[in-house]
Amino acid sequence: MNALFVLINLAAVTFITLAFQEAFSAKKWLFVTIGAGMLILSTVGIVIFKGRMMMAYVSRVLVGSIFIVSGLIKANDPLGFSYKLEEYFEDGALAFRIKDWFSSPQFSLESLIPYALEFSVIICIIEILVGVLVLIGGKIKLTSWLLLLMIVFFTFLTGHTATCDPNQKFMDRDVYPASSEIAHTKIEEAKTNKDVRIVSKKDGKVTVDEVKGTQCVLDCGCFGDAMKGSMGRSMSPTESFWKDLVLLYFIVWIFITQARIKPNTSRENSVIIPISLLLILFLSWVFDWYFPGIFALIALVGAVWIKQSGGKILGNYFGSTLFLIVLCTIFSTYVLMYEPMRDYRPYAVGSNLIEKMHDGIPSVYKNMFRLKNLKTGEIMTLSEKEYMDPVKKVWTDSTLKYVDMQSVEVKKGKLPSIDSSQFDPMLSVDQLTPTEKAMPYVDSILDANLIDGVLLKEVANNQELTIPKAEYDTTSYPTSQYTLVRPVGIINPELSEVSVRNLIVDSRLAMVIFSRNLNDANWEYVDKLKDIYAHCKKTKTPFVMVTSSPTNDIEKFRKKYHFDVPTFIMDFVEIKVVTRSNPTLMIVMNGVVKAKYPSRSIPSYDWIQKHILFKNIK
Numbered sequence: 043m044n045a046l047f048v049l050i051n052l053a054a055v056t057f058i059t060l061a062f063q064e065a066f067s068a069k070k071w072l073f074v075t076i077g078a079g080m081l082i083l084s085t086v087g088i089v090i091f092k093g094r095m096m097m098a099y100v101s102r103v104l105v106g107s108i109f110i111v112s113g114l115i116k117a118n119d120p121l122g123f124s125y126k127l128e129e130y131f132e133d134g135a136l137a138f139r140i141k142d143w144f145s146s147p148q149f150s151l152e153s154l155i156p157y158a159l160e161f162s163v164i165i166c167i168i169e170i171l172v173g174v175l176v177l178i179g180g181k182i183k184l185t186s187w188l189l190l191l192m193i194v195f196f197t198f199l200t201g202h203t204a205t206c207d208p209n210q211k212f213m214d215r216d217v218y219p220a221s222s223e224i225a226h227t228k229i230e231e232a233k234t235n236k237d238v239r240i241v242s243k244k245d246g247k248v249t250v251d252e253v254k255g256t257q258c259v260l261d262c263g264c265f266g267d268a269m270k271g272s273m274g275r276s277m278s279p280t281e282s283f284w285k286d287l288v289l290l291y292f293i294v295w296i297f298i299t300q301a302r303i304k305p306n307t308s309r310e311n312s313v314i315i316p317i318s319l320l321l322i323l324f325l326s327w328v329f330d331w332y333f334p335g336i337f338a339l340i341a342l343v344g345a346v347w348i349k350q351s352g353g354k355i356l357g358n359y360f361g362s363t364l365f366l367i368v369l370c371t372i373f374s375t376y377v378l379m380y381e382p383m384r385d386y387r388p389y390a391v392g393s394n395l396i397e398k399m400h401d402g403i404p405s406v407y408k409n410m411f412r413l414k415n416l417k418t419g420e421i422m423t424l425s426e427k428e429y430m431d432p433v434k435k436v437w438t439d440s441t442l443k444y445v446d447m448q449s450v451e452v453k454k455g456k457l458p459s460i461d462s463s464q465f466d467p468m469l470s471v472d473q474l475t476p477t478e479k480a481m482p483y484v485d486s487i488l489d490a491n492l493i494d495g496v497l498l499k500e501v502a503n504n505q506e507l508t509i510p511k512a513e514y515d516t517t518s519y520p521t522s523q524y525t526l527v528r529p530v531g532i533i534n535p536e537l538s539e540v541s542v543r544n545l546i547v548d549s550r551l552a553m554v555i556f557s558r559n560l561n562d563a564n565w566e567y568v569d570k571l572k573d574i575y576a577h578c579k580k581t582k583t584p585f586v587m588v589t590s591s592p593t594n595d596i597e598k599f600r601k602k603y604h605f606d607v608p609t610f611i612m613d614f615v616e617i618k619v620v621t622r623s624n625p626t627l628m629i630v631m632n633g634v635v636k637a638k639y640p641s642r643s644i645p646s647y648d649w650i651q652k653h654i655l656f657k658n659i660k
Contacts, residue, residue: 044093054080113169402458495532
C-alpha cells in the first residue's frame with residue numbers, strides 16, 4: 043500500500059506541474075483537480091499506513107541525484123555560472139525586489155559582483171556535496187537544513203525570474219563623489235527630470251535617488267548551457283520555477299522525516315546508490331554527457347569507502363565531506379584553468395558556424411480583428427478568415443464597430459544559435475592599420491570599394507583633403523580657397539567598416555585567437571602563437587585575433603609582445619560565449635570548428651599540422 047500511495051503521490055505532483063505549463067494550458071484546471079485529489083489521497087494514505095520513510099527514501103534519491111547532476115553541470119562551467127550571478131547582482135535584476143518590498147532604495151548586491159566566481163564555485167560544491175550526503179544518509183539534519191535553505195533560495199530566484207516585469211520601475215539610490223562628472227550630470231538632470239532627485243550633498247558626496255527600469259534575466263542558468271546545447275533550448279523561467287517547487291516539495295518530505303533518517307546501512311547503500319546512479323545516467327543521457335555518471339560513482343563510492351576505512355580521523359562523515367570537497371575542487375580548478383569538459387555552447391568543437399547562424403525558426407503570426415459590440419460593449423476577436431467570410435459578412439453588421447487589427451503570435455519561433463550581428467569581428471575603415479590592410483581579404487574589400495576622388499589643398503593652411511570626384515565642384519570648393527592637386531583613388535565613404543566573419547567561416551582553413559581583454563590575458567605561450575602565425579603567413583592561411591579591447595590596447599599589445607597580428611574587435615559578451623579561456627586559439631575549417639585550445643594548452647604548429655590539418659584533409 044505504501045508503494046502504491048508513493049506512486050500516486052508522484053503522479054499527483056506530475057499532474058499539478060503539467061497543469062501550469064503552457065503546452066497544457068487548455069486542460070489546466072482538469073489537471074489541477076486530478077492532481078490535487080491524488081495528492082491529498084496519497085498523502086493521507088502515506089501518513090495512515092506509516093509510509094513516510096518510503097516517501098523519504100524516494101525523495102532522497104530524486105533530490106540527491108538531481109542536485110549532483112545540476113551542481114556538476116554548473117561546476118563544469120563555473121565562469122559561465124558566475125556571469126549569470128553577475129546579472130542577478132545588478133540592482134535592476136534582483137536587488138530591486140528588496141528595494142521595492144522594504145522601501146530600501148539604498149540596498150544593493152552590486153558589491154558582490156567581484157566575487158561572483160567564488161560564489162559560483164562554492165554553490166556548485168555545496169550542491170554536489172549535499173546531493174551525495176542526502177543519498178548516503180550523512181549528517182542528515184544538517185544536510186536537510188542545507189537542502190531546504192538552498193532550494194528556498196533557488197525557488198525565490200526562479201520565481202523572481204518567472205514573474206519579472208520588464209516594464210516595472212523601482213527607486214534606486216546611488217552615491218557619487220561630489221567632484222565627479224556623473225554627480226554634476228545628475229544634479230543638472232534633477233532640475234528637469236522628476237525621476238531624478240538629489241537626496242543630499244555632504245561629506246564630499248552626492249546622494250541621488252533615481253527611478254530606473256528592471257533588468258529581467260531571461261534564463262536562470264539552472265543547468266548552465268546544457269539544456270540549450272543538448273535539447274535545443276533552455277528551460278523557460280516558468281519551467282525552472284516549477285522545477286524548484288517540485289524539488290522543494292520532495293525536500294520538505296526529507297526535512298520532516300530527518301529525525302528518523304539514520305546513516306545508511308550497507309544494505310541501504312547497496313540499493314540507494316545503484317538506483318541513484320541509474321537516475322543520474324538517465325539525466326546524463328538527457329544532457330548528452332555521461333561524465334556525471336562516472337563522477338557520481340567516484341563520489342558516492344569514495345564517500346562511503348572513506349567513512350568505512352578512514353580510521354579515527356577520517357572514518358566519519360567529516361572525512362567523506364573532505365573527500366567530496368577535494369574531488370569537486372580538483373574538477374572546478376581543472377575547468378577554470380582550461381575549458382569546460384563538455385562544451386554546450388554554439389562555438390564548441392564540431393559546430394558548423396554557418397549552420398548555427400541560420401538554424402533559427404521564425405515565429406508564425408496571424409492577423410486578428412477586434413470588434414466592439416455596440417449593444418453590450420463586449421470586445422470580440424476574430425481571425426482574418428472569420429472576419430472576411432463572404433457568407434457572414436461581419437464587416438456589414440451595424441451592431442459591430444471595428445476597433446483594430448493585431449498581429450498575434452500563434453507559433454513561437456527560435457532565435458539562431460549564433461546571432462550573426464554579434465559574431466562579427468570588424469574594424470572601422472579609419473581604424474585599419476597597415477597590418478590589417480596587408481591581408482589579401484581586406485585588401486580585396488578595399489580595392490572593390492575604390493572610387494575616383496580628388497586631392498585638394500586648402501589655400502589658407504596648406505592642409506590636404508580628399509573627396510569623391512562626384513562631390514567636387516567649384517561652388518562648394520571655390521578655387522580661391524582650394525587648389526586642385528590631382529585625381530586620386532579613395533575608399534568609398536559608404537564603406538564604414540570591414541568585417542572578417544565571412545573570411546573565418548568561408549575559408550578552407552582559418553585560425554583565430556580570441557581574447558576578451560588583452561590586458562588580463564595569459565600570454566605565457568605567446569611565442570607559440572607567433573610561430574603558428576609565421577607558418578600561416580607562409581602558407582597564406584587566414585590568421586586573425588579577435589578582441590573586445592580598444593585600439594590603443596591593441597597597439598600596446600603589439601609593441602609589448604612584438605606580435606603584429608591582424609586584430610579585429612567584437613562584442614565582449616559574445617567572446618565570453620566563444621571561450622572561457624583568455625586567450626583561446628580556434629581552428630576553423632570550411633566553417634566547422636575543428637579545435638579550440640585554451641591559453642595553457644596552446645600546441646605547436648607541427649602538432650596542429652599532424653593531428654588536425656592532415657587528419658581532416660584525409
